[in-house]
Amino acid sequence: MTPERLREIYGDVHERAAAKVIHAFDAHCRQFIEHSSFLILATSDGDTLDISPKGDPAGFVTVESDTTLLLPDRPGNNRIDSLTNILAHPNVALLFLIPTVDETLRVNGTAEISEDPALRAQFQVNGRRPKTVLRITADEIYTHCGKAPMRGGLWKPESWPSQRPVATLLEMLRDHTAIPQDRTDQDAVDHLYRSTLY
Template identity: 30%
Template sequence: MRQDNRPGALRRLTAVDEVEAVIGRPAAVIMLKQIGSLDEGCRAVLARSPVAAVGYRDADGARRTDFVGGAPGFARVLSPTRFSCALPGPGDPRGPASFFFLLPGVGEILRVNGTVAGRAGAETAFDVEEAYMHCAQAVLRSRLWQPPPPEAPSAAADTASPSDPADPADAAGTAAGGPLDRPGVAEFLAAAPFLALSTWDSSAGSDTSPRGDRGPVARILDGRTLVIPDRRGNKRADSLHNLLQDDRLSLAALVPGHGGVLHVRGRGAITDDAPLLATLALRGTPPHLALVVDVEHAELVDNDAVTRSRLWTPDARLDRDAAPDMMALAGDHLAANAGAEGAPPAFLLRLLGALPGVTRLMRLVIDRAYRSGLRKEGYDDEPGARRRQSPRRRAGAGGSGGRARSRAGQGDR
């Protein structure tokens, strides 16, 4: 639904101090969850993930975000610091690239950032610079793994065929209308609760972040402007910090039950404009910030990876025995950084790792924190929301906890 707010009149935040005055700074332990290689836990996620979001720049410098894959194990681990996969679409990827890997039925996400190492045929290799677990908030907010609503738009009705791509001039809009006025775009966005947002910093770093919301994750202000609420999280805010250095971005939006993807490119700004934030409130609770996107390109396409991965079918969900233990993965990454400033003492991590059932307890604690955070954001308006999260909790507390505890306990010996 379009809003009356005029994009040019919105207050913009342009400095780190302004942003951190609103969101705060992350706890030191948040920054210690990342490692510089693909350990056993990361490799387990890649082996089971059927699809990932990726952000990269092509040879012409155009920013692109897409969903890639199609089957579990599509990303091949070549070494602890290198993996490869096929990238569809135009352009020869160059420079920094960033991924997040989805596990059907699981809330947490594995994020991997690095650089393009080279290309051989359809496969592109990437050097890993950092890997870490991302919390489940985006998936829970969007209810990504819940049965798709019956009103989801038809892929045949509003996406272009891959063999008949949209004309670039059409995707950029015309003088009479912007890119978001193209047929099917507004309807798709109205049904899209989840997207991947790619940003870049001034030091050749890239970040692709999941965004989810109840209802549309991005709202149309006019034919050339989107607004994306930025609700409270762990305060890491990589995307926001990147946009302060380089305002160019790209995103790819999904609709559950749908095989199409909406690709958007443009420039982003951060706003704390109170009247605009009020229009994005949930049960009277507005987001603390929002991203305003000046859209230069919008295009709906069929996505082979989303279709072949069968993301929206119940039998694609990972069961308890198949799902990697994401709590153990985060614990292993934290243990790998024991001794760093702000990290828990190594002896404490070893002690916790030796306790029976510790990953199950961590799962319960984290799920309680998720529910509390969602209620504070205004998501408590869904009857039975806690009940619908239970299968994810059971899957996350799977039977691999003993093996994970063993790895964490040995990490500092």
């Protein structure tokens, strides 16, 4: 397969799609980020790829300037895959989502990790500051059409499963790691989440 063959298969890019990339956060982008409560962060160490979900109340990402964003790093499992990737290879991509909105916002750029106390204090929740904050400098910013969420029924409750269709997190961890778990029911998972959310 070649780029030329792909273009032959798919045809020319739509004019608006080709022209929609901007390089600064305008009013529409700022509004989208202000209302987003969830994003996907993609990073790479130069060889392998990684994606990581990030979520908080709407507006948890701050538009610092026309070209920079601030993203707090909340407590997780301490693998810090995204952060070590950024140290090796600062290129990142973000996909912002807003519940009930089919369209998404994409940002491609570079990131740096800050442990500045004043910066961390801006994102304090329940008396706890994030250990680090990402400062992301955007190179490309653009909207993405809503066809994929529409096809997947992402925001249509009538298409959601009536019961959890997969094992609990602790059941999966038990089987993936061979480390025994005292409890594996969803109540145990919910307790774990509540105690480590911030």
